[in-house]
Amino acid sequence: MKHLFVPLLLLIGLSAVAQQSPAKFSLDVRYLLSLPDGYDADSTRKWPLLIFLHGSGESGIDLDKVKVHGPPKLVEAGKKFPLIIVSPQSDFGGWDAGILQRLILDLKTHYRVDADRVYMTGLSMGGYGTWEYASRFAGDLAAIVPICGGGRPEDAWKMRYLPTWCFHGGKDNVVLPSQSADMINALKPFQPGVKFTVYPDAGHDSWTEAYNSDSLWTWLLAQRRHEFKPATVAxxxxxxxxxxxxxxxxxxxxxxxxxxxxxxxxxxxxxxxxxxxxxxxxxxxxxxxxxxxxxxxxxxxxxxxxxxxxxx
Incomplete structure (x- = not known):
């Protein structure tokens, strides 16, 4: 009994003096930033914002990898866009909608972002990330362009006010075209105008043709966030x-x-x-x-x- 009693007293003594202090873990999100021509010329003008989510192959800690596909590739080649383009990099092989929302909030604080014209697009893993973000925070966005990704059809109703143009390759054997088709078919009853383009001869890389389409950019820049303005009822x-x-x-x-x-x-x-x-x-x-x-x-x-x- 003596040997049990002494350790118990020691534990009581330790607990009496134990202390806790505040601490914090900070998460850095690396991203490529492209500002449009004329951004610095007018300090009052606000600009549309495009968030681009890369695929799994571009994950890591080397931001140059993000430039190999999509809008960052086009910017690197000299193409001009009349919007702010932010291309974050995932270093853990996936996209977290909560972290992306915090990123968007931070961008709105530090750059002149038009909150009614925030767009999101992504390819492969980034297509999944785009669907996921839209299923959780549809009200943040003016439009989405998911490419060769997929999501949960049961969440489609949450996106019924969110203009959507989806792309997929008809011969994609990495992410089957049915992944996109399931989302579009679930969304159509709520949003008859949803757009779905299948390139019949394309494999997994359906993004090159999609992002090279001028009609996509014309459509995207015409979209604005849905305004929930109450009507007046007697x-x-x-x-x-x-x-x-x-x-x-x-x-x-x-x-x-x-x-x-x-x-x-x-x-x-x-x-x-x-x-x-x-x-x-x-x-x-x-x-x-x-x-x-x-x-x-x-x-x-x-x-x-x-x-x-x-x-x-």
Whole structure:
């Protein structure tokens, strides 16, 4: 018993004097930066920003590797673009959407970025990274151009307000064309105007032809971030939507009128629904969630439509 008691006292003594101090781990993100001609001539003008995500072969700590494909290659060859181009390098063989968002926030702080014209594109691993970022932070972007990548079709609804042009090689045996096709097919019901170009004779390298297309750049620069501006709805219209709604006899929500809005309550949770029109209301999650009123009640639009019926 004596041998057990002494170590216990020592442990108690150690814990009494143990201390913790603040510390921090910083992550450096290397990137290539290309500023457009005229950037320094007007200190008030804001410029579109393009984030380019490279493929797995360009990962590492040598930034020159990022210049071998895509927009950095074109810039290196002397092509001029009327936008800021930032090409980060991944040193761990993947893209982290959270880190990329922090990078974009930092760029907006240090450069004159037009927040309504932030674009993202990537090839192969970068195509996957582009889809992933859009599935998490669609509201940050004005348009995406994923090339020979893929994503989760169940997340496509989150990108329904995000203009998209996807490219793939018909003979790609590294990332199968079905990876892009699955995303486009999932997105079409929400965004009928989504663009999908398949180069029938191209293998994995479908990006060279895509980035050399002037029509791609013309289209991209014409895109702006979707503006969620509430419409004005008459109080009488709001009042008729008040009531209790049930889905599948289980989930119950209560809707009450508010000032040019509707209050939705599910259990203890509440969301303020803003009107997009007299029949469509939304709230902002990581992506906008839609409530579409119809004769039976309303449709909740997540990755699929779910009917809630009005019971009273």
């Amino acid at each position: 109080p009488a219209t709001l009042a008729k939507y008040a009531g209790v709604y049930v889905r599948s006899g289980r989930d119950t929500v209560v809707i009450t009128p508010a000032e040019n809005a509707l209050q939705l309550q599910a259990g203890r949770g509440k969301e303020l629904l803003k009107p997009a029109s007299e029949t469509v209301f939304y709230w902002m999650d990581k992506a906008p969630v839609d409530i579409i009123f119809n004769k039976e009640g309303f449709l909740f639009r997540g990755w699929q439509l779910e009917q809630y019926k009005k019971v009273k």
